[in-house]
Amino acid sequence: MKISVRHSVLLAAVTLFAGIANLQASSADYTPVRLINPLETTLPNDLRHLLMENPRVAFHVKVGPNGQILDALAVEATHFGLLSKAEEKILEAKFEPASLKGEPVPGKITVIVTFYDLEQRAWKRGLVGAPQGGSVSDAVERRLYEANAASYRYGECNPKELDEPLQILESKLYLVHPPEEGAPKGKVVVKYYIDHQGHVHMPKVLTSDNKYLTLSVLKTLEETRFAPPKRNGKPALVAVRQPFNFD
Numbered sequence: 102m103k104i105s106v107r108h109s110v111l112l113a114a115v116t117l118f119a120g121i122a123n124l125q126a127s128s129a130d131y132t133p134v135r136l137i138n139p140l141e142t143t144l145p146n147d148l149r150h151l152l153m154e155n156p157r158v159a160f161h162v163k164v165g166p167n168g169q170i171l172d173a174l175a176v177e178a179t180h181f182g183l184l185s186k187a188e189e190k191i192l193e194a195k196f197e198p199a200s201l202k203g204e205p206v207p208g209k210i211t212v213i214v215t216f217y218d219l220e221q222r223a224w225k226r227g228l229v230g231a232p233q234g235g236s237v238s239d240a241v242e243r244r245l246y247e248a249n250a251a252s253y254r255y256g257e258c259n260p261k262e263l264d265e266p267l268q269i270l271e272s273k274l275y276l277v278h279p280p281e282e283g284a285p286k287g288k289v290v291v292k293y294y295i296d297h298q299g300h301v302h303m304p305k306v307l308t309s310d311n312k313y314l315t316l317s318v319l320k321t322l323e324e325t326r327f328a329p330p331k332r333n334g335k336p337a338l339v340a341v342r343q344p345f346n347f348d
């Protein structure tokens with residue numbers, strides 16, 4: 102899932118997040134982001150027979166001062182097959198933005214999307230008879246899952262753990278500079294994440310020699326997509342620390 106944000110908003114958000122992160126831990130005037138509506142949805146039909154315990158997907162969400170989602174990244178999942186439906190559900194989330202000294206500001210929050218089996222829930226409430234046991238193949242898949250549940254989990258990994266090196270599928274280089282001036286020179290170091298679809302999320306500028314170079318890197322990353330990363334043949338989340346040199 103990729104949420105589109107204009108590059109001017111992106112730069113402002115990254116800059117504000119950096120400043121607010123230093124204030125919120127020590128300031129009694131800071132109020133964090135609050136999720137207004139709980140996020141729960143039904144299990145995908147093709148996973149119901151696994152009888153997963155507490156199926157859920159955790160997201161890191163950046164929220165703007167108007168309560169809008171600026172970025173949302175799935176960071177953990179009980180099963181990678183839950184990701185698509187959870188990413189649809191997170192778009193329904195409503196937030197009360199963070200505030201500093203009474204003024205709304207950007208903020209970050211961890212949100213959990215939980216799943217339930219509609220038939221199981223109805224049975225527990227006495228609305229229907231006991232659920233059917235499923236087919237033989239369902240039982241076999243369930244045993245395989247129970248024996249290797251950890252291998253189906255989705256979470257962060259190092260690029261060195263991937264089945265293949267990261268590959269860029271799409272990208273567009275941006276060089277932002279003041280009108281009637283040449284592009285500045287320098288270096289920017291950024292940490293970012295690549296999700297299971299190859300989209301870039303949560304860029305964090307670690308060091309930068311120039312604000313225009315920062316904007317160039319952020320806009321370039323916004324237009325970059327990688328081949329979906331995999332670890333042991335399954336979808337993975339990758340954390341990347343990358344220097345950008347402008348000579």
